[in-house]
Amino acid sequence: MRTESKPTIQDVAKHASVSIATVSRVINNQGGVRAETEKRIVHAIKELGYVRNAVARSMKKKETKMIGIIIPDINNPFFPLVVSGIEQQARKKGYYTMLSNTSESPIVESEIINILVERGVDGVVITTADEYGKQFQILQEQGIPVVALDRRINEYNFDSVLIDNIDGAYQATKQLILQGHQDIAIICGPHSTTPGRDRFAGYLKALSDYEIPLNDQFVVQGSFSEEGGYSATRTLNELEVRPTAIFSSNNLMSIGCIKALQDLEWRLGEEVAFIGFDDIEIATFTKPKLSVVSRPMNALGELAFQLLHERILANEVFSPRNYLLSPELKIRESCHLGNIRLNHKRS
Amino acid sequence: MRTESKPTIQDVAKHASVSIATVSRVINNQGGVRAETEKRIVHAIKELGYVRNAVARSMKKKETKMIGIIIPDINNPFFPLVVSGIEQQARKKGYYTMLSNTSESPIVESEIINILVERGVDGVVITTADEYGKQFQILQEQGIPVVALDRRINEYNFDSVLIDNIDGAYQATKQLILQGHQDIAIICGPHSTTPGRDRFAGYLKALSDYEIPLNDQFVVQGSFSEEGGYSATRTLNELEVRPTAIFSSNNLMSIGCIKALQDLEWRLGEEVAFIGFDDIEIATFTKPKLSVVSRPMNALGELAFQLLHERILANEVFSPRNYLLSPELKIRESCHLGNIRLNHKRS
DNA sequence: TATTAAAATGTAAACGTTTAGATTCATTGA
DNA sequence: TCAATGAATCTAAACGTTTACATTTTAATA
Numbered sequence: 001m002r003t004e005s006k007p008t009i010q011d012v013a014k015h016a017s018v019s020i021a022t023v024s025r026v027i028n029n030q031g032g033v034r035a036e037t038e039k040r041i042v043h044a045i046k047e048l049g050y051v052r053n054a055v056a057r058s059m060k061k062k063e064t065k066m067i068g069i070i071i072p073d074i075n076n077p078f079f080p081l082v083v084s085g086i087e088q089q090a091r092k093k094g095y096y097t098m099l100s101n102t103s104e105s106p107i108v109e110s111e112i113i114n115i116l117v118e119r120g121v122d123g124v125v126i127t128t129a130d131e132y133g134k135q136f137q138i139l140q141e142q143g144i145p146v147v148a149l150d151r152r153i154n155e156y157n158f159d160s161v162l163i164d165n166i167d168g169a170y171q172a173t174k175q176l177i178l179q180g181h182q183d184i185a186i187i188c189g190p191h192s193t194t195p196g197r198d199r200f201a202g203y204l205k206a207l208s209d210y211e212i213p214l215n216d217q218f219v220v221q222g223s224f225s226e227e228g229g230y231s232a233t234r235t236l237n238e239l240e241v242r243p244t245a246i247f248s249s250n251n252l253m254s255i256g257c258i259k260a261l262q263d264l265e266w267r268l269g270e271e272v273a274f275i276g277f278d279d280i281e282i283a284t285f286t287k288p289k290l291s292v293v294s295r296p297m298n299a300l301g302e303l304a305f306q307l308l309h310e311r312i313l314a315n316e317v318f319s320p321r322n323y324l325l326s327p328e329l330k331i332r333e334s335c336h337l338g339n340i341r342l343n344h345k346r347s
Numbered sequence: 348m349r350t351e352s353k354p355t356i357q358d359v360a361k362h363a364s365v366s367i368a369t370v371s372r373v374i375n376n377q378g379g380v381r382a383e384t385e386k387r388i389v390h391a392i393k394e395l396g397y398v399r400n401a402v403a404r405s406m407k408k409k410e411t412k413m414i415g416i417i418i419p420d421i422n423n424p425f426f427p428l429v430v431s432g433i434e435q436q437a438r439k440k441g442y443y444t445m446l447s448n449t450s451e452s453p454i455v456e457s458e459i460i461n462i463l464v465e466r467g468v469d470g471v472v473i474t475t476a477d478e479y480g481k482q483f484q485i486l487q488e489q490g491i492p493v494v495a496l497d498r499r500i501n502e503y504n505f506d507s508v509l510i511d512n513i514d515g516a517y518q519a520t521k522q523l524i525l526q527g528h529q530d531i532a533i534i535c536g537p538h539s540t541t542p543g544r545d546r547f548a549g550y551l552k553a554l555s556d557y558e559i560p561l562n563d564q565f566v567v568q569g570s571f572s573e574e575g576g577y578s579a580t581r582t583l584n585e586l587e588v589r590p591t592a593i594f595s596s597n598n599l600m601s602i603g604c605i606k607a608l609q610d611l612e613w614r615l616g617e618e619v620a621f622i623g624f625d626d627i628e629i630a631t632f633t634k635p636k637l638s639v640v641s642r643p644m645n646a647l648g649e650l651a652f653q654l655l656h657e658r659i660l661a662n663e664v665f666s667p668r669n670y671l672l673s674p675e676l677k678i679r680e681s682c683h684l685g686n687i688r689l690n691h692k693r694s
Numbered sequence: 695t696a697t698t699a700a701a702a703t704g705t706a707a708a709c710g711t712t713t714a715g716a717t718t719c720a721t722t723g724a
Numbered sequence: 725t726c727a728a729t730g731a732a733t734c735t736a737a738a739c740g741t742t743t744a745c746a747t748t749t750t751a752a753t754a
Contacts, residue, residue: 006489008739008740008741009740009741009742010740018703018704019703019704019705020704020705020740020741020742021703021704021705021706021742021743022702022703022704024741024742024743025702025703027741028742032701032702032703033702033703034701034702034703034750037702037703049485049488049489051461051464051465051485051489052465052740052741053406053465053467053739053740053741054462054465054466054467054741055402055405055406055411055466055467055739055740055741056406056709056739056740056741056742057465057740057741057742058402058741059400059402059403059406059709059710059711059739059740059741059742060708060709060740060741060742060743061709061741061742062709064402066466074427074430074431075424075427075428075431077422077424080421080422080427081422083421083448084421084422084448084450087448091455096447096462097447098445098446099445099446099447100443100444100446101430101431101434103431108438112443114398115401115443117398118398118399118400118401118404119401119402120400120401120402138396138398141396142353142396142398255628258632259631262632280628281602281627281628281629282628282629282632284606285605285609285629285632285633286632287634355709355710355711356710356711356712357710365733365734366733366734366735367710367711367712367734367735368712368713368733368734368735368736369732369733369734371711371712371713372732372733374711375712379731379732379733380732380733381731381732381733384732384733399710399711400709400710400711401711402709402710402711403709403710403711403712403739404710404711404712405711405739406709406710406711406712406739406740406741407710407711407712407713407738407739408711408712408739409739695754696753696754697752697753697754698751698752698753698754699750699751699752699753700749700750700751700752701748701749701750701751702747702748702749702750703746703747703748703749704745704746704747704748705744705745705746705747706743706744706745706746707742707743707744707745708741708742708743708744709740709741709742710739711738711739712737712738712739713736713737713738714735714736714737714738715734715735715736715737716733716734716735716736717732717733717734717735718731718732718733718734719730719731719732719733720729720730720731720732721728721729721730721731722727722728722729722730723726723727723728723729724725724726724727724728
């Protein structure tokens with residue numbers, strides 16, 4: 001099967017009794033080739049089953065028309081949605097996307113960046129697993145355009161497309177407060193990430209604006225995962241005085257939280273109110289339906305590619321652009337006042 | 348910023364007063380270089396910020412260490428899970444994965460395949476959007492190893508890793524029958540796909556084995572999407588005689604179906620039983636919890652890469668291997684007999 | 695028909711590696 | 725001290741394109 005090696009432009013040229021330059025011209029249809037000659041060449045290509053070798057081409061042209069997308073967790077439904085947005089725009093402009101998943105590992109992320117640089121991608125869109133890492137150095141050195149998506153990259157002047165996490169968390173917390181809650185817990189993500197810190201900041205700001213004192217016990221932390229949300233909720237449940245409302249910082253954590261509520265028989269909507277960051281599939285299946293802070297994933301992806309593309313095309317340098325997109329509060333049922341009013345002693 | 352072009356192996360060689368061959372040797376640490384020389388070279392690399400050009404390397408070596416993964420729907424949570432399995436194995440063996448999403452478009456799929464071939468990937472794992480398409484021709488011609496995952500590829504002898512869809516659907520239907528149901532509806536996917544056909548076949552077989560006559564009205568079809576499941580459920584709901592149980596062929600369809608049940612106030616577990624194909628996030632949040640046919644996504648991905656890798660390394664051809672993995676029936680609550688026993692006239 | 699401009703095609707040098715095979719260098723034993 | 729050996733290093737030719745520039749062919753004009 002794999003006998004003779006693949007035909008090259010040389011073979012096509014010979015077969016069509018023409019020079020390689022002419023073949024190249026028709027492959028890239030640059031015109032200036034007699035119709036009859038072209039026909040002969042096209043025929044030869046068909047006959048030999050010739051496929052242009054993009055590796056050789058990239059080498060000569062010094063562009064690959066590939067952009068790398070690096071995400072931290074492909075199993076978090078947020079990212080596929082963002083990726084769709086990027087892909088869609090990229091395809092329109094003739095770029096091909098290479099998607100890689102770091103599983104939140106800075107080591108893997110670093111490896112992937114190196115590979116992408118070696119491979120000569122024209123640009124990178126990244127949601128980093130390590131905002132303070134040194135792994136971006138190489139991108140900067142090589143002058144490869146980068147757009148930071150959803151998570152800030154510190155100490156480098158890349159373009160960024162972020163969500164206004166502070167505002168989102170503020171809105172959510174404010175909503176709970178306006179519904180009459182005073183004992184509002186937050187399930188925080190890692191403080192090593194922008195979203196982790198900012199969502200906490202928004203929570204603090206709302207409390208402060210409405211003159212509700214911070215209760216340290218109501219601040220629990222975990223990783224951005226189902227497990228993180230689950231165990232955080234357990235912790236809250238074991239408090240002497242339990243909160244009457246929970247704000248969860250992340251979609252996966254929300255799932256863990258709701259699971260925990262069920263397992264602990266801590267009744268959502270009756271004993272405890274809830275708002276989560278990010279809309280999730282289950283939000284409309286629980287009873288009551290979950291109120292959430294919803295991010296515009298598709299817009300996020302589209303904008304990210306647009307910025308990247310502009311950089312790729314530009315030949316002069318210009319200062320970084322930083323976009324902050326506002327999330328939208330979707331009020332459903334889980335944050336209503338209901339009959340939750342007083343603190344409940346543990347049963 | 349992007350002033351002088353990137354340093355090459357030449358520059359490093361000059362800077363370390365050594366030939367490019369020696370530099371190449373240390374880059375690929377092949378040994379046979381005096382320690383002192385190596386140190387000088389490493390130093391030069393650091394100083395110049397040299398990065399090996401993988402494009403040039405691939406061109407010379409005629410291997411890219413990249414494998415392409417083509418999936419039809421990145422927003423279907425089934426695929427990210429499978430992809431994780433592939434990625435994990437690939438990374439272990441030093442391969443880099445390029446993930447592409449066709450959004451179920453045969454045209455896009457065809458484009459992507461061509462791009463991957465041009466880019467010279469060492470192999471491809473694909474869940475095709477068009478089982479009968481001609482887009483695989485080029486892969487075969489070029490002798491690029493291919494593994495078909497989850498969906499069969501007809502008329503080509505590629506390795507395959509499939510799920511025993513017939514068995515899965517059979518088990519589900521059988522379970523419903525054993526729970527006492529006779530009027531069992533199926534929400535089918537497109538018959539143009541293996542899963543679509545096979546799941547229907549499994550359903551038919553179970554009915555036939557238990558001597559339950561097929562009622563055409565209970566067979567509704569749609570696309571593998573939330574919308575497909577939703578409208579199919581609507582159709583069922585409008586029947587003169589409604590089914591007492593529904594088997595849904597696909598995770599997204601299940602979501603649509605459950606949403607429809609809610610909207611139509613067709614009470615799950617009371618008026619209608621349910622089993623879905625594929626475990627989904629919401630399954631444990633509904634009341635009652637959903638029984639499902641669960642596929643081993645991770646195993647699927649791992650096995651697919653393993654087969655691909657074997658082919659990449661092999662130099663002789665050997666006949667295709669076809670694996671059929673069995674799904675597992677997870678019985679929760681939604682298929683219990685409950686108090687559903689008789690056909691209900693429309694209210 | 696001879697001249698000329700324009701169009702079509704060809705030549706050859708790059709792009710940045712890897713790698714046979716050739717060459718040089720250091721080390722050892724006689 | 726000198727071969728002989730083995731280790732270290734170098735030279736140069738690929739790999740398959742693109743493209744500036746040179747050359748040839750064609751068509752148009754006088």
